[in-house]
Amino acid sequence: MLKRIRNAFKRSEEPFPDLPNVTMSPIGYVRSRIKEPMPDGWDAVECEIVLRPELEPMLLNLADYSHIIVVFWPHQVPEDVRGSKPQLHPRDDDQYPLMGVLATRSQIRPNPVLTSPVRLLSVKRNVLHVRGLDAIDGTPVLDVKPYLPHHDSIPEAKVPDWVQKAQSWRGR
DSSP: HHHHHHHHHHHOOOOOOOOOOOOOOEEEEESSSSSOOOSSSSGOOEEEEEEOOOGGGOOOOOGEEEOEEEEEEOOOOOOOTTOOOOOGGGOOOOOOOEEEEESSSSSSSSSSSSEEEEEEEEETTTTEEEEEEOOTOOEEEEEHHHHHHHHOTTTTTOOOOOHHHHHHHOOO
16 A cells, blocks of 8 residues: 555656757857957947848848847857766855856856847847847857837746846946
8 A cells, every 4th residue: 555655656757859960150240349258238339130131031120019029049068068067056146046057147148148138229130239139259049039019028927036236236
């Protein structure tokens, strides 16, 4: 009887499936006066996203949007650093709680694919002029998507108290 009860509550150790590797090619790069990563101050930074010229037709009507989401790869994070810290304090600051890296916005993730919603200032041929992109000069851009408030904004989204305090301290 005890054996049946234990078996009923036993966790099955399902093997993790063998997944295919994912390979991506950048569609463009960031052209910016910012050459080194910085912790803050990105809101006012204007830069350009230069897409491969053959992708210009894909930008048709993108200029009708005020904001876009940029998907990019932080190319200066060394491969041996990616995923090297399973837990960390956000911004390497002990005033913040210890977090699993996937519960942060850290670039030190197993696959550091980053996203930023930014203001789209203009589209000229294959060049997007944007404000607020937290990427340095030469950063590979993987994708660009229009920001759709009804789809990309979650008004009831909740964050931990320490995040709210940090944001108010930073003036956001």
